[in-house]
Amino acid sequence: MTSTPRLWRQVPYLLWLTSDTGKGLASTLFSFAVPLLALVVTGDPAQAGIIAAVGTVVRLLMTLAGGVLADRHRRIVMMAFGGALGAGAAGAFTAVALSGRIDFAMLLTFEVLLAAVGGLFNPAGEAALKDIVPESMMGRAQAANQGRDAALQLAGGPIGGMLLAIGGWLIGAAMLIGSVIAAVAGWALGRRVGWGRPEVPRREATEATEATDAPAAEPAASAPPAAPANALRELREGVGWLFRRPDLSTGTVVATVINLGLNAGITTMIYAVLQAGHSEATIGWMMAASGASMLVGALLAPTLVPRIGAGMLMVLGLVTCTTAIAGGVFVQTPWGIALLVSGAVFLLPALNAAFSGYTMVATPTALIGRVNSVGNVLSMGAMPLSPLVAGFGLAWAGRSSTLLLCLVLCTVALVMALLSRPLRSIPAESRWAEHARQYDERVAVTAA
Structure with missing residues (x-):
């Protein structure tokens, strides 16, 4: 063995x-x-x-x-x-x-x-x-x-x-x-x-050599000339492939929405603590507590990812994030908020590891750079909006109303994940390749 x-x-x-x-x-x-x-x-x-x-x-x-x-x-x-x-x-x-x-x-x-x-x-x-x-x-x-x-x-x-x-x-x-x-x-x-x-990855090159008994290809001279490099066209290819995959596209959109809702909610709570007259040192300890929680979650992630389905990890992580923002509507003490935020971020490392790992396995090597970059841009694009939502929300609507808006965003992300069977059914690490293959033919047919 x-x-x-x-x-x-x-x-x-x-x-x-x-x-x-x-x-x-x-x-x-x-x-x-x-x-x-x-x-x-x-x-x-x-x-x-x-x-x-x-x-x-x-x-x-x-x-x-x-x-x-x-x-x-x-x-x-x-x-x-x-x-x-x-x-x-x-x-x-x-x-x-x-x-x-x-x-x-x-x-x-x-x-x-x-x-x-x-x-x-x-x-x-x-x-x-x-x-x-x-x-x-x-x-x-x-x-x-x-x-x-x-x-x-x-x-x-x-x-x-x-x-x-x-x-x-x-x-x-x-x-x-x-x-x-x-x-x-x-x-x-x-x-x-x-x-x-990247055009000839090792794993795919091995598969290519196994097809040597196939009929000989047409001479290179009869093949149409390769299209000139075009960055926008290549980027559209990556985006198009990603959004033809219901497992990956839904996960990408869910991650973007939850990033905005969670980060805006946390920022709102932190700004409100400062407005209540607490010191910067208190904020520092609050963030240190949440950072320690994320670190512990990250240390547990290598144990969780091989054993729990990636879809289930995503749902559990979304539940903890949504619950924390809901609790923030009622809890206003610094350490109560620190506890809520620590609970919200605990499963994020395992969630991120599972979905990003599945994405790496499911995406063809020739497209992985573009697919990853699109996901990163959507995630990064949500981050600058978080302090804007928190700042303008506190100034115009107040703490509770701003947190309710953030709660709506988190709830939308959770409902999207629950309603998406392709996302929810992503298995644990050992079955990622098998699970991803069931969508390959569908994507090929759609692209054709």
Whole structure:
């Protein structure tokens, strides 16, 4: 009886995780530091908001382009090159900070530069995971990624605060170290598994060789010429494929709606606590409690994903999120809110790992960059709206009415998931490939 291979013995995955963690550390520190530096330098919250808004728009647009590039080019090469570009930008930021020339224009320039680098090259790193991790381990790999992300989020604030207290240049130096790690680990991954091309993934190449007894193909000269590369057409192909899949399209829409409802609700509760006269330190402890809950949930995710169906995990996660926002209508004490938020986020790592892992298994390698980028853009697009909903809602309608609106959004997401049999019936990790295949023929017929 052969033993199931263990994820942590997969050296390519460990190299990928090291590269992605270095990149994630640099991004977390910069995201933490920029708003604070902008406030210190300009003294104007509006200018800090402009920097964040411009960066978000650039990242959204570049992520769509990055998905197309990830399906055209060598993904591991793009991983390593993106890390190298990030290191160059971090080094320049460190030099500018040491010279004392940080101002609004400089912060905006670096925000745009790093947002563009992340948007263009991060999709390639995400897509490369499909080429190096076996389908049977994809859920556990995504669960491990969720644990890493939770740890970065929990530690990023304290680490960034300590570095920033000494000087902004230390943030740049830490970003430089993280980006160098990302580039070196990406280069080592390419050396180990081969740089590869997304057009001929290894798993599909094996299937192709089994068809050698088929009739000979027509000569290449009789085939129609290949259409010239067109980014918009390629992006439409990815979007079209995604929305012909009822399991994936419904999950993507549900994730977008719940992101908006949950984050807007949490932001509303936090803003209301501040308005009630509680200190920033109280808010910090509230967020630390929810971060710790998410970290514990992330540590449990590798156990839950192989045992519980992805559809059931999504429904359970939506129930906890909706319940927390409903409770927030009545609970107003800081620690009561911290308890609600901690309960809401506990299952999110397992939910995210299960759905993203299933998406990786179900999506053809040639489309994975574009499909992932569309999902990421929809998720990121909901995030900037959350503080707007909370801010304008509190100013115009009050706390309870704003939370009721957020509750409606969460309830809509839950009902959509409950009514979608293709989403609700997604099984546990070991049966993802089998479950996904039942939709392949339908998609092919629809596309034809």
